[in-house]
Amino acid sequence: MKKSKKLIICILCILLVIAAVFIFTAPVWADTSGNVAGAIENTWRAMRGQIRTIVDNVIFPAIALILAILLFTKIAMAYMDYRKHGQFEFTAPAILFACLVFVITAPLYLWAIVGM
Secondary structure (H helix, E strand, C coil), X not given: CHHHHHHHHHHHHHHHHHHHHHHHCCCCCCCCXXXXXXXXXXXXXXXXXXXXXXXXXXXXXXHHHHHHHHHHHHHHHHHHHHHHHCCCCCHHHHHHHHHHHHHHHHHHHHHHHHCC
């Protein structure tokens, strides 16, 4: 009895998942000619202003904040190593600084590369 009850519950869970997939997915069709690339290009044209705003105002500042925290942490660690060993390691802070400069200036030229 217990084994058949587990089997019935398992089958019901599988049917529930299948039903959820059919209910919550929306079908997407291309043009009547079947031009999928055209549908994607039209969606990109409609959304590119919003995508650019989100990337400029959310994504790049978040990445810059993370890189700034990593840079200051790495500089502090390099200073502690300098006090301990008498040798300052420039490589990691220099790479993080270059990445930070790249991320801060990326919105100025990135959209010209992408074509927006």
